[in-house]
Amino acid sequence: MKKLASTLPNMIISLGCITVIAGSLLGWMYSVTKEPIALQAAAQQQAAIAEVAPAFNNNPEDDKWETTVDGNPFVVYPAYDNGKLAGAAVKGVSMNGFAGEIVVMCGFEADGTVKDYRVLQQAETPGLGTKMEMWFRDPVGARSVIGKNPANTSFQVTKDTGGEIDGITAATISSRAFLEALRNAFDAYKEYEKNQAAKQ
Numbered sequence: 001m002k003k004l005a006s007t008l009p010n011m012i013i014s015l016g017c018i019t020v021i022a023g024s025l026l027g028w029m030y031s032v033t034k035e036p037i038a039l040q041a042a043a044q045q046q047a048a049i050a051e052v053a054p055a056f057n058n059n060p061e062d063d064k065w066e067t068t069v070d071g072n073p074f075v076v077y078p079a080y081d082n083g084k085l086a087g088a089a090v091k092g093v094s095m096n097g098f099a100g101e102i103v104v105m106c107g108f109e110a111d112g113t114v115k116d117y118r119v120l121q122q123a124e125t126p127g128l129g130t131k132m133e134m135w136f137r138d139p140v141g142a143r144s145v146i147g148k149n150p151a152n153t154s155f156q157v158t159k160d161t162g163g164e165i166d167g168i169t170a171a172t173i174s175s176r177a178f179l180e181a182l183r184n185a186f187d188a189y190k191e192y193e194k195n196q197a198a199k200q
Contacts, residue, residue, distance in 0.1 A: 052107025052116040053079040054087040074188035090185035097177040099123040106185040129174030150186040
């Protein structure tokens with residue numbers, strides 16, 4: 001018992017030193033990786049904007065406009081061609097995926113028709129919800145959202161009343177969340193249009 005009592009302070013000091021060193025190493029690792037991770041995310045975002053937006057000759061990043069739809073943040077990256085609005089890339093989120101957050105970059109033509117999209121972030125079930133990157137551009141049946149406009153097509157899964165988009169087989173929750181993100185992205189784009197019109 002006496003031996004344990006005498007070694008206890010040394011054990012506490014040793015554990016304290018280990019904790020301080022481990023914390024310092026983690027802090028150093030974070031500072032080393034933070035910038036490369038941020039640069040990679042920025043490059044991914046710029047590529048997504050270029051891929052999904054109509055042709056533009058402005059800098060959508062410089063002209064970005066932020067809003068909130070259903071309590072979630074949306075960023076509109078307007079695409080201007082010689083000063084005329086050609087459409088936009090809209091980055092938005094749904095928190096209702098099977099595993100939570102789904103982040104999508106959706107491209108709209110000037111009239112709101114979906115040009116293309118990219119899934120930027122998701123943690124859905126492999127082999128099921130993860131299919132969303134390709135599923136909703138597949139022309140089979142009513143899967144594809146490409147070339148469709150949320151103003152005249154119901155971006156709800158066909159399992160739901162009035163829905164016109166085929167959801168991913170065995171991944172209805174993921175499908176609903178993806179389509180929710182696109183509907184809200186469309187609303188954000190339309191809100192941007194109204195905001196710009198009010199300025200003129």
